[in-house]
Amino acid sequence: MDRYTVISADCHAGADLLDYRPYLEKKHHDDFDAWAATYVNPYEDLLADTADRNWNSRRRLRELEADGIVAEVVFPNTIPPFFPKASLMAQPPTRAEYEQRWAGLQAHNRWLADFCADAPGRRAGVAQILLNDVDAAVAEIRRAREAGLTGGILLPGVPPGSPVPELYSEAYDPIWAVCAELDVPVNHHGGSASPPLGDEPAARAVFMVETTWFSHRALWHLIFGGAFRRHPGLKLVLTEQGSGWIPGVLDMLDYYHRRLVSAATRVATAESKFGAGLAESMGKGPGEVWRDNCFVGASFMRPHEVPLRDRIGLDKIMWGSDYPHDEGTTPYSREGLRIAYAGLPREEVAAMVGGNAARVYGFDLALLDRLAAVHGPAVEEIAQPLKEVPEGATSPAFAPGGSVRVW
Secondary structure (H helix, E strand, C coil), X not given: CCXXXXXXXXXXXXXXXXXXXXXXXXXXXXXXXXXXXXXXXXXXXXXXXXXXXXXXXXXXXXXXXXXXCCEEEEEECCCCCCCCCCCXXXXXXXXXXXXXXXXXXXXXXXXXXXXXXXXXXXXXXXXXXXXXXXXXXXXXXXXXXXXXXXXXXXXXXXXXXXXXXXXXXXXXHHHHHHHHHHCCCEEEECCXXXXXXXXXXXXXXXXXXXXXXXXXXXXXXXXXXXXXXXXXXXXXXXXXXXXXXXXXHHHHHHHHHHHHHHHCCCCCCCCXXXXXXXXXXXXXXXXXXXXXXXXXXXXXXXXXXXXXXXXXXXXXXXXXXXXXXCCCCCCCHHHHHHHHHCCCCXXXXXHHHHHHHHHHHCCCHHHHHHHHHHHCCEHHHHCCCCCXXXXXXXXXXXXXXXXXXCC
């Protein structure tokens, strides 16, 4: 085929606020009506004329096809019932908040199943869960998978001071077990797990500097917590957190693993207590876990990250457009692919822009190849280096001066 089959491993969608009502259990309708009547949406993009890109299925298909994309992994974006802000960024609920928040996320999952069914084979919806009640989360994972959500689950962040255990806790083993059993990925998206910092200018700047680090914590929590030893079929996807940090962080984690495991055998050292039992609980080292169990949703991959692709793993990288966000590449995704991948071997590009995502999320490539024959970007086009950034492009993919981040 002369065109690439592009699957965006990072897109966002959700219902308009009142459209969640039919998906809520009826016992919550009165409370929802009262809450929705006074709720003020804090997000300008969800109040703009373009907000319907989150739920208008036909418009969405049309715009993605025009951008060269034939399928997508769908993360949340709008406000679910009873949430103060987007669930991706929200703090874990308190015990008093849990029942209504959980009902709100289940309503989103039901809506998302219908939204995905409207474009068969082209949307892998990511189901939302909460960690307050592990048994309820496991039941919802099974229900969502049976309802057709093939994108796995969105693992909530656990900021310091949360009312739920840290992610390394064995309390979450039933969640890892059912995800491994059903072969659905555990997705952890950038922006999750950051603690509240306030709204001062400095706080906003600190958030931008630190937010990806807090999101990365899920990786070493699950590794050191032994989740992959106990559930070797578990798949973890880290999305919209960059990708250039991965080789350096894996080197660091391997260093600590070797150092602590070695120290554990020397009972007289100060470090011995830190490594006690680690080798037995973890099994493989961090680098091996990454090789066998982990993937990266490398949203709008930037040129300085591409030379690291072999160290990250060519079979790990899944490009994403981040539609419909302003920082996404739409409507310039072809240019975003060119600035990153021009000059690379065709088979490498094909894997990063679609093949890997198809394998991880279970897309039918035969179906998508037929669509890509019409809508996909031409191989020759992507091979041409981008000489001029499109006017109006707002994605960091096109920002000059990029360098590999320490995290």
